[in-house]
Amino acid sequence: xxxxxxxxxxxxxxxxxxxxxxxxxxxxxxxxxxxxxxxxxxxxxxxxxxxxxxxxxxxxxxxxxxxxxxxxxxxxxxxxxxxxxxxxxxxxxxxxxxxxxxxxxxxxxxxxxxxxxxxxxxxxxxxxxxxxxxx
Ligand SMILES: [Zn+2]
Numbered sequence: 072x073x074x075x076x077x078x079x080x081x082x083x084x085x086x087x088x089x090x091x092x093x094x095x096x097x098x099x100x101x102x103x104x105x106x107x108x109x110x111x112x113x114x115x116x117x118x119x120x121x122x123x124x125x126x127x128x129x130x131x132x133x134x135x136x137x138x139x140x141x142x143x144x145x146x147x148x149x150x151x152x153x154x155x156x157x158x159x160x161x162x163x164x165x166x167x168x169x170x171x172x173x174x175x176x177x178x179x180x181x182x183x184x185x186x187x188x189x190x191x192x193x194x195x196x197x198x199x200x201x202x203x204x205x206x
Pocket of ligand 1: 177201
């Protein structure tokens with residue numbers, strides 16, 4: 072299965088989530104703040120997402136480097152992307168990150184953390200105890 076098919080599968084699984092319970096709907100995704108500096112895209116509030124998602128900024132950075140296809144460096148609260156990108160594109164990748172690595176598919180809550188199990192990682196939900204393997 073290639074990356075695209077995998078993401079499509081995830082997308083479908085996410086759509087089947089129960090919509091009534093869980094805090095996913097109450098969870099307010101902050102707006103990304105973007106500025107440009109020459110050919111660089113400045114993601115002004117990158118760190119904020121690491122905070123609200125409770126994820127390691129380095130872990131997020133690796134994901135976005137891969138997904139945005141550009142070198143990224145952290146600069147305080149900001150991330151400097153060495154490529155000119157549309158905010159909508161970054162927003163879309165951010166939503167994918169959220170579905171993959173933050174929200175629980177069982178209950179839709181965002182009270183989760185990531186653990187290392189043997190050679191892989193698992194997303195553990197603190198609300199309902201569900202786990203799922205991530206990559
Ligand atoms: Zn859960």
